[in-house]
Amino acid sequence: MKKVIMFALSILLVGVLAACGTSEEASTGSGSGENSDKKVLTMGTSADYPPFEYVDSAKGEEIIGFDVDLAKAIAEKLGYEIQVKDMDFNGLIPALETNQVDFVLSGMTPTEERKQNVDFSDVYYTASxxxxxxxxxxxxxxxxxxxxxxxxxxxxxxxxxxxxxxxxxxxxxxxxxxxxxxxxxxxxxxxxxxxxxxxxxxxxxxxxxxxxxxxIEEAEAEAGSAMAFPKGSELTEKFNAELVKMKENGELEDLIVKWFDNK
Missing domain, CATH: 3.40.190.10 (Periplasmic binding protein-like II)
Structure with a gap:
């Protein structure tokens, strides 16, 4: 009888250990499917600003645009996936400060006031x-x-x-x-x-x-648009390095032509 009980307990213990192993495996990696080895970054944006970020309802509900393509291009080079989160523009910096998003790409100008609360990349586009x-x-x-x-x-x-x-x-x-x-x-x-x-x-x-x-005619050029990150984020330097490369190899210009030159 004792042997039967010990055998049953052994089977139960093996089952528990197997379940723990399955749970631990499922919790690793933020992605899904074949891209499960990639970490997912949340990009904050205000999707009311075509052609930078917007929803073309005739084609679906996905947020598209120049900023989205730029974010995805840089993220792919760094081994990340992007999840886009839409919110009002005035909520973007607070979202960075409270870690609701990992970075912001939304045609945001790096003003001195904003720099007190978040870090910025180099300017990627200048407009009037x-x-x-x-x-x-x-x-x-x-x-x-x-x-x-x-x-x-x-x-x-x-x-x-x-x-x-x-x-x-x-x-x-x-x-x-x-x-x-x-x-x-x-x-x-x-x-x-x-x-x-x-x-x-x-x-x-x-x-x-x-x-x-x-x-409006300006006496001097405006500061342009840049990517924003939480203060001290390691992503700032990584994204900026890839942005510099895209400027040098013509990839950024290709995106500008795609989204702006036919508007």
């Missing part, structure tokens, strides 16, 4: 600001914004620029979370105009012939 309004609005210069309402995206570089312009132009500035909301407010005559990055604005001009705009 554009004032967008309805055709026939009479808004053709910054002076024409006197007495008008200008919309900007909350926490964006355009919001900072509007504050600067407001020192010499008597206008009202209102914020919205997403770029499409700014366009909607213009079309509903609640905003007289909005300030949007030029390449993004041109995409809306192609879709809506009732819109027009002009580029």
């Amino acid at each position: 600001h554009m004032i967008v309004s309805k055709k026939g609005s009479g808004i053709e210069s910054l002076e024409d914004l006197n007495g008008k309402t200008l919309g900007v995206q909350l926490a964006s570089i355009q919001a900072d620029k509007a504050e600067e312009i407001g020192e010499t132009v008597d206008m009202k500035v209102e914020n919205r979370n997403r770029i499409p909301e700014l366009i909607q407010e213009i079309m509903a005559d609640r905003f007289d105009a909005a300030m949007i990055e030029d390449i993004v604005a041109k995409g809306y001009f192609e879709k809506n012939e009732d819109l027009a705009g002009f580029t």
Whole structure:
């Protein structure tokens, strides 16, 4: 009887050990399937900014765009997979600070204020600001914004620029979370105009012939867009090194041509 009990306990122990081994194997690696040896990084973005990041509903629900392609290209070289997380632009830096995302790629300008909270890569793209309004609005210069309402995206570089312009132009500035909301407010005559990055604005001009705009002439070049990382992240140097290589070998230029030159 004792031998039977000991044999049963041995079988039970083998089963327990086997189960523990299976659980431990399943917990290693963040990926799935044939790419299970790759670690998954979460990229924070605000998917309302075509052609940088957006959803083409006619083709599906996947977030696509220049920034997404850039992130995936660099991640592939470093042996990572990318998971894209969409959120409001003003929530991106807080998401980095609370480790909700590993990095941000969302057309973000590396301002001195932002650098106090996060680290940035080198600039990967430079654009200009554009004032967008309805055709026939009479808004053709910054002076024409006197007495008008200008919309900007909350926490964006355009919001900072509007504050600067407001020192010499008597206008009202209102914020919205997403770029499409700014366009909607213009079309509903609640905003007289909005300030949007030029390449993004041109995409809306192609879709809506009732819109027009002009580029703000700058005394010096804007700081451009860069990738953002949590303070002290080891990813900053790794991603930046690959970005430099892509600039040198023409891969970055190829992505720019793909997403911007046909817009």
